[in-house]
Structure formats: C-alpha cells, structure tokens
Amino acid sequence: MTEECTVPFVLAYDDLLSGPFKTFFDCSMKIGGDVAAIAKMVQSTFINQRAFLVMASKSQRPLDTELPQVLEPTGKKIQEVIAFRESKRQSPFFNHLSAISESIPGLSWVAVAPAPAPFVKEMGDSAVFYTNRVLKEYREKDKIHVEWVQNWNNVFKELQEYVKRYHTTGLSWNTRGGNAMANLKAAPANCGVPPPPPAGSIPPPPPMVKLEPKAVAVDDGRSALFESINKGTDITSGLKKVTDDMKTHKNPSLREGPKPFVKQSSPPNRASPARDGPTGRPKFALEGKKWFIEYQNDKPDLIVKDARMDQSVYIFRCQNTVVQVKGKVNSVILDSCKKSSVVFDNLVSSAEVVNCQSCQVQVMGVMPTISIEKTDGCQVYLSKGSLSTEIVTAKSTEMNVLIPKDDGEFVECPIPEQFKTVINGLSLTTTCSEKAG
Template identity: 50%
Template sequence: MSVPGYADIVNGPLAQYLKISATIGGDVAEHSHLVRDAFNAQLQYIQLASTSSQPSENDVVAFLRPTSDKISAIQSYREKHRSSTLFNHLSAISESIPALGWVAVAPAPAPYVKEMNDAGQFYTNRVLKEWKEKDKKHVEWVKAWIQTLNELQAFVKQNHTTGLVWAGKYEAHALAERCLLSLRCQSDRREITLVRPQPQQRRECRHRRRPAALPHPPALDLNAGGAGDASLDRSALFAEINKGQDITKGLKKVTDEMQTHKNPTLRQGPAPFKPTVQKSVTSFRPATQTDKPPSFVKDGKKWLIEYQKGNQGLVVENAEMNNVVYLFKCENSTVTVKGKINSITLDSCKKTSVVFDALVSSVEFINCQSVQMQVMGKVPTISIDKTDGCQVYLSKDSLDVSIISSKSSEMNVLIPKGDGDYTEIPIPEQFKTTIKDNKSLFTEIVENKG
C-alpha cells in the first residue's frame, strides 16, 4: 500500500497546490514545477524500495540524488528571487521542502516531516496576513500546501513508522516468522492448518485434536445464574434492616470510662501533627543553583550551555535544523553557533554575546543584562523581555526581521551600511497612551530628546 498511498498525495493535495500555483502565476508557478519534480523523484524512489531489497549505503546516496538535487534547486530559486513580490510564497516552500528527506531519517521520520512543516509556518502566516483580504486564492494555496505535508506525515506514520521499508526487509521478516511457526507446530507432531493473517493480526495455529490456546472464559450474563445470587444478597440485606431495634443488639455499650468528657485522662496524648509549610517557589530555577559548575552538553535536540564565566571560545558545531541552543546564567562569555538551527534562548545571562549563521524561528533574551547578538544570515524574529542592555547586529538578509520587546531598556539595532560599518538605531522605550473617541486607546512613541 506504500506506492498507491504516496500516489494519492501526488494526485490529491499536491495536484491542488500545483493547480492554484498555475493560477497565481509568475515565480510561484515556476517554483511549483520544481516541487512537482521533487515529489515525482521521491515517488520513483519509493517504487524502487517496494520492489527491491535495501541497497548499500553508496547506492542509497546515488538513488537519493535526484530528489536531493530537486530540493537544492527549489531553495536556490528562492535565493535568486529575493526581490520577488511573492518572496514569502517561495520561502514557505523552501523552508518546508526538506520534509522529503524523511526517507533518510530513522527511527522516527514522521515527526521530522512535522518539524519541517512547522519551519515553513512563519512564511505561510505572512502569506495569509498579506493576501487574505486581497485575493482568496493565496489562502487556498497555503491550505493546499499545508495539507500536502500533513498527508505526507500521515502516510509516513502509517507505512514507514520507523524508517523507509524495503521489500527485502519484509520478505526476510516473513520468512523468519514462517520458520518459527513451523518449528512450534512440529514440536506437537500434529497435523495443522495455517490461518491466513488479517491486517494487524498474527498468524495462529488450529490443531485438529485440541486448540492452540485456552478458550476465553464465557461472558457474564447478568440475567441468569448470578442474578439469583444477587437477589439472595438483597433479600438478606432487607431482612437485616427489617429487624428494627434488634439490629443494635450486637453493638458494644460505651461506658463512662470510655467517654473523654467524663474521663480527663483520655484527653492527654501527643500533640497534633503540624505539617511543615514550604514557601512556594516562583522562579523556574531556584537561586541555590547559581554556584553550579559550568556545563556544555547536548540533551536530545537541545544544546544546554549553563553557568559559563569568562569563556569566549564556546562553539556549537554539527547542529541540525531542528536543534535549539539554550544559555542560562552565563557571564562574560561568547557563543558561536555554526549552521542553521531552530532557535536560540539566552536566560538570565550577563555580558554575554551570541553569534550565529541563521535561525528557523527566533532568538530570545529573557532577564538578561548587557547582551549582544549578531546574525550572519537570516533570523525571522527577535524577542527581548525583561532585559537591560541589548545590542542587535543584523545582516543584509535579516532587514525584514520582527523585533518584539517588553519591560526592557537600552536596546539598540545596528543595521549594516554596506561598507563594513553599522547604523545604530535605538528601540523606543517610552510610550504615550491617550483615549480615542471615548472608547479605545491610542499609543504612540515618545521620543527622548535628552
């Protein structure tokens, strides 16, 4: 079912995406032709896997080259058309098309497809924001592309849960299962018949002389057998209740010596237990952790850099696109991140700098003092929260960045001039709010002439 399932994606949501792309025209239409070729190349690869045993690693690289070349062509087209009015469309596809790389991912390729789908969401949201009021076909274009990746994720999860399945792998598994079944049946020295397995069921043996497994106990019938016992129990209960005052004859009488208000000695005893009241911890990390030794570890997809002091040579290398870098309580340190990753977060850092190539989502500064960042490529969003002193050095590719700041001061953005120098522009910190038309608020920036 693997090949027909993938063909359904090509002939379904992908065909709808191609149709709408042709209607939009221009760069989107030309870009969609490369997308179509990439999916067709992967379909041929899946057809090969459905009829062949798994080849050597070198052969796998050769077989994957057509798909890889198409993905590179899609991304190169975006880079060559950065001035296009439909640049957000091209970026949405370029950021998420690596989802076709699931064929080389194991043991969980389906989550990888979702991560690549999420990577393009920043640009699909931009397309929706720009075109939802002007032209609805762009909205339908976004829906068709997202549905294509969603169905690709469902296809991978259903047919290739732990990685691409090759035909030889299934045949070897089936042969081993048949051999094991034969050995079990021969041990009984009885004639058997094999029952053909249904989907998601195991093979089982049916012996003519006795069953292969113990029969299940019969289901409980509430209208027979036990019902009579239940009625007897209820009759006994009502008989006890109908005794009237005689029902208390079996109870022991409480004498004066047993009553605490008549026997003061019974009131003496240990003091009642008072639980210790602990103060609630409002911070995510307690203050007692400030003296911990420095650490630089990778935990799954997260790079944890904590308690570094005076270290200017911290480097994150060989990071993948779905990785995140998290800095906590670092002082007088510099971190360099090589390659494109998902996001970077600086939490409670002081006099710390971070230099990185490119990000899929954002870089965040939280509870920091005197920090700096420099991006060499692309960063979509910069978030500054409860931070005093933040220098943001942008590249020419990141001039469309969105900067979100709150409860922060001394923030400056440095824009490249082109001659190696920068233009420094402060981010506003003071605002003036007035009531407009007695029903809404109007907020404007208050410039400090100093």
Template identity: 50%
Template sequence: MEALVERLEKAVVRLETVAGKLQFGPGGVANGDIIISSHMTNGGESQSMEAFDLLLSGSVSEYVKTSTAIGGDVAKHAEMVNDAMQIQRSFLKMSMTHREPAKTELADLLRPLSDQIHEVQSFREKNRGSDLFNHLSAVSESIPALGWVAVCQKPGPYVKEMNDAAMFYTNRVLKDYKDTDGRHIEWVRSYLSIWTELQSYIKEHHTTGLVWSKTGPVAPSSQFSAPSAGPLPPPPPPPPVFMENNPAAQHSALFAQLNQGQDITKGLKHVCDEQKTHKNASLRCPGERIPRESPARSQTRRHSPVLELEGKKWRVEHQDQSHDLLIEDTELRQVVYVFSCNRSTLQIRGKVNSIIVDNCKKLGLVFDSAVGIVEIINSTDVQLQVMGKVPTISINKTEGCHVYLSRDSLDCEIVSAKSSEMNILVPEGEDDYREFPVPEQFKTVWDGSGLLTEPTKIAG
C-alpha cells in the first residue's frame, strides 16, 4: 500500500509540473492546481493519464536503459525518442481538458510532435555509415506511430503498421547479435514493447481516435506551441528509404504537411460550390493522400550526383543516364550505398563488405565479390551481376530484378519479400545463362500439426 501511495504522489507531481509548463492562459485553465483538480474529478481521464504514465515508466524507460547500455548512436537516438514521448504526453494531457480545435489550429498543436519525429528520422539519415544503422532504421521507420493522435477511426492498427515496419530491421539486429551480445536482444524486446503497449493503451482509451474534452475551452494552439522566431520554413522532404507503398513514409509526409501551420493553405485554389467536397467524411480525416507537388517545387529539390568515398562508405547517389560509373581500389571493410540512381550502370571492382541499392530505376550493377549481404530495396528494373562470390542477396519491395550468378556464387542464398518479376540466371555453357523465375505466389495448408507453405503457380 505504501508503494502504491508513493507512486500516486509521484504521478501527481509530474502532472503538476507539466501543467505548469503549458500555461494555457486566460481562455483556458489558469494553473497546474486547477488542472489537476478538474482532471482528477473525471475517473476516465485519470485512468487514461495513469495508463500512459505507466507506459513511460515501463517499456519506454526500459528502452532508454537498454539503449544507454549499448551507447553511441543508439543512446543518442533513445534520448530523442524519449523527448517525443514526453511531447505526446503533454499533448494528451491538454486534450483531456480542452475541446478539439479547428484543423489549422490542430496543425499548430501537432507541430512540436512533428518536429521531434522529423529530428528522430533525420538522425538516421545523417548516420548512414553507423555500425548500428539497423537499430537507427528500426526506430526511424516506426517513430511516426506517435502520429496516431492525428489518425481518425483506427489509430490502433496504424500503430501496428509502424511496429511491423520496425521489425524489418529489428530482425536484422537479432540475426547479427543473437549469439554475441545479449544487450541488443534486450534492446529489441524493450523497443518493440513500446508500440505493443501503445496499441493496448489506444484500444482501451482512444479506440476510434483521440478523445477530446467535451466541456473545456477550445485548445489554444498559439500558446501551447513553442514561440517561433519567424515564419515557418517549408517542410523537409521525408526520408528516402521505403517511400513507395510505405505507411511510415506516408505518415511522415502527413506530419510534414501539418508542420506548415497556417502556410498549409497557400497551395489551395478557389473552387465553385458544385465542386466542393468538404462534406465527404474521408476528406475530413488526416492521413489521406497529400496533393502532388507542383513542378516548380519539385525542381528545387533536385540533388547533384554523387560518387565519393565517405569514411568506409562509398556513396553513389542521384546519378541519371550515367553508364560509366566505376568504383575501384576497394577494401573489405567498405560498404557501397547506391541511392536514387536512374538509367545508369555501376561497376565495382575488388571485394567489398556489402552493397545496398535503394530507390533506383533501370540500374545495372556489376560487382566482383561481397563478403556480406547485397540488398535491393524499393527499386524497379534492376539488373545485378556477380562476377565472383556473394553469400546473400536480399530483394525487398522491388518490381523487376534480374540476378546473374557466377559459377562461384551458385550457393548464394536469395531472400525476397513484397517483390515481383524476379528472375535468377545461372551460367550454362561458356557464355550462356539459363533463366529461372522466383515464385511470387504461395499456397499454405494445415497438415495436422502446423502450416505447410510451398510455391504455387498463379491460379487462373
């Protein structure tokens, strides 16, 4: 009983501290004491806030602890995530005592959370050469889960989608460290539990969307948001990884839109009455498709082509119609990252550690050998030829991939997911290849004790 009382006292202190910082002003609640008083009179709100505090003191705290044990970039990333969770807590606290504002004011309210999510994702992009890149990617791909507060109807399943996006990378962490360092295994468990528990929290307290107060004053967005030194800059582009058909990337774009605040209306044009669709319920829900950028704005986001060695990473980026790209004088510790290259050909001489092809179209890649994995991610019409040896080739979210194996690489393990039009070509004779399609459709049956899955021909 003493422990329970002590925990409740600490929760009250935390609530008073946060309430004092918000300072809602004349139209809202005057001070922390009154907020606590009105809040605690509503049993449902009290339970909701206590449940979220348990999430923070439980799985989030454990995640920060395991991240600190690993140290380096993972520890820094965890501090940013913890800050994002605290911002969300303040937002939830405010929603319990205030009525839902208009959409433009809601954008101001969500701006601190949007900024923090972008900071978490930018950290991954700035540290692509990190030895802990899979850890950073797991967090970066799933942190938009905190955007559930802007999702109508089904915020819980949305968080699950973000959790699934994280697991693509946490599975790699488990594979790399399962027999060498248990700290990373604990890190995966603690991080994924955040989103699992958040789903449970949403299901219990915000099943069909964020619950706002019905009786309080309208949320004062200008006073809740941090003061700005000037007009807001245009939103940064979302992270490049997995942009197409990716829930995490789509909702990152959502927060980029919300981050514009009042500037969000500048791109709108006048429509006559018969063209208005504001009564369409689907258009009133955040998370819908974002209007395509104008050609003028797209033009300003073009990047200069890059082919350079940065530390131990070769960067080949934004090449277009370049068919003489060459990397030589390589070393075993070096990795090659090929990003957003179109209608180009790259040759890699020597043996490297690993190769990643990300968001490329009509790319030809010829390399000698890799001691680690070669990954094709989110690309279209890629032709890959290995001259020496490679242990593993991974194809993910790719349409059209032809892999030419050498005689020395016939024992290569090829892993594919969410991809189509894949073909493996093996040498036959002196200068000929025999082509084999990779199955895209599978049949699963119950065999009495478990599920049995095997490739099948397309039904028709």
C-alpha cells in the first residue's frame, strides 16, 4: 500500500508514476525478457524515491555529515540497476539495458544543488547513444521498441519538469519537520504505485492546514501569505494610499502609450547564471560515469585524465577556465559558463553548449554533433576528422565555426542568426537572410 500524503510535490510525483512511468512500464512488459526484468528494478527504484520524498516532506534537511546515510538507500537502488546491465552483456536487449543504465543515475538529483533539473536532463541525454541504436535496429522491424524509446525519454522529460517546478534549487525539505534518519527508518519498506483515479472522478482536495504566524522560512513565503489572508477585512490596512500623481486623470503623462522600440547596440545586463560567475563550492569529481566540473574560477589548466567512452563530462558555472579532456568520452556539456573553453579528443555522442557567454569548444579528433542553445558568443574549432560534424543552434548569437586548412591555420565561418520565412501554400519555407562564410 502507498503511504498517503497530501504534500503537493509528493502528489505530483504520484502523477509521474501513474502516468508517464506506467506507460513505459507497460511497454517494457510487452517486450518482455531482460527489458521487463530491468523495468521492474527501475520501478522499485522510482517507488523507493517516492518513499524518500514522503520522508523529506516530514523532515528537516539533515546535516552534511548525516546526508550520505540518508541518501544511501537511493544509491543502492541505482547501483542494482547498473549492475544488472553489466551482468547482461550478451543479452539481445543490451542496448535497451544500457539506455536505462546510463539514465538511472538521474534519480540521484535529490543530492544535487543548486540546479538539479539540468542534472536530470544531462542524465536523460546520456541514453541517446544507446536509444539511437535501438531505433536503428527496430525502426523497420517492431514499432513497440520505438514506442519504448519514446516512453523512456518522456519519463525523464517529465521528471526534469517535475524537479524544475517543485525542487528548483534542490530537494524541498520541511523546515518544521523532524529528524530525517528517524523518519526514513519509519517509512514503509514497500509502497506501491498509486493507481490512476477512475474516469470522471475528481480527487478530494487536501485538508486545510492552518499556519501559525511565525517567522517565514527562508525558502518559502507562503506563511506570510496565509497570515495576511487570516486578517479578514483588516487585510486592506497595509495598502498604500493612491496619491494624485499616480492617477491617470490627474497626471496626463501616465496616459502616454509605450515608447517606440529602439534596438540596442549591445544586450542589456541581465541577471543570469552565465553572467553572475561562480558562487557555489568548486567541484572536480567523477561520480559513477559522470565527471562534474562546477564553480571553477580562473583555472586555465584543468585536465580530465584517462577518460573512457562510457563517461560524460558536465561543466557548470565556470568562469575564465579551460578544461582538457584526455581520451574518448560519450558527451561533453558546457552549461552556464562564461569566458571558458573545453578541449577534447573524441566524442561518441555530442557536445552541448547552453546558457553560456564567450565560450570556446575545440575537438582534436571526431565530434558527431554539437548543439548551441541560449548562448552569446561561441567559437567552435573543428579538426580535419570532424568536418562532417552536424551543428544545431537555437536562440544564440555571435557563433563561429573555425575550419582547419592544410597549413594548420583556421578559416572562420559565422553561423547565420537571421532567417527569412515565406508562406508557401499551407506551409512555411525558411531560408537564411544573411551570408555565412
């Protein structure tokens, strides 16, 4: 039986379990074999996380010294899934197992701060290499496997949206709750997936909770909101008096329409991760199969040595930093960095640059794909072995690709930023409206 809980972020997780995850699970059961076996293990891992979230809703955040103990059950479940894949290398469904094994560490988002949602996305994207193999093998043979890939991708897409909405800067704990370890031990050992509500039924609203007018928690302003609502008719006592200069009928300037748009020569200063610089604790560590390089400032000589092709590199919130990756890795992600560079030998899957400013990417060997999104200023240095690289861009400016010549020099080619779209019957035709190269 599932432990009943009316906390919004637990109810939303129940929706994830009974919706996207159930669709994936049912599809896995249809395929059967090792796919069904690992799906049952993944189901157990998700249910374990559900119990963990219930515990968090009743507990204060544990001390840093206690946190590893609290997270231990989650880590064990993840390792069980990874170990199953390693034991099934001769399985005809090895690509299916590998896709799950690459993604499942994403459930350790509960230990990630301050940006767990990008972490979930990165873990979900780690499966692309193997899901593409599944699609290539079964696209023309059996559509159920194509649906399976779509369903698994959708689980992580919905998980990312869930984390982004309810745990934006890290797992939500209860500032008035009890001890995390005590509550974790008291949690049910086996809670099942909640069934979906009957068709046409409306779930009852959660019981009203009266909040005491105590000090507002740092991470939650709802106490102040309920306190003001409980004032009744006195709620208007704190409103500001509208003076004559605020009234449109006494101040003609307020009736003026918006000013014409004037294009600025340079983008205005915006508060964004890429521009604020490192503010968290510096990190350079290999966790499972992921290298995490975070909050590094003015480090021109960071080196990832002896990297393997089943590993990926995630570079987050670094500034004035250069990272060298020695060896062949699955993927490289540069996220929310400023004036930083990454140089690597070979990639199995892709490189990604997102939310960055004035960054550089250089490949010495082979890079199948690079994606640039929401970035201002990006230089991509290709090697002779990467002239077939596919470049995907969105919402980005000042992008250049540098192509090597025989004499070792580079030719700089700008990536178009402006496009022209015309109506062609009931469809649209889009072309570049500027010369590139």
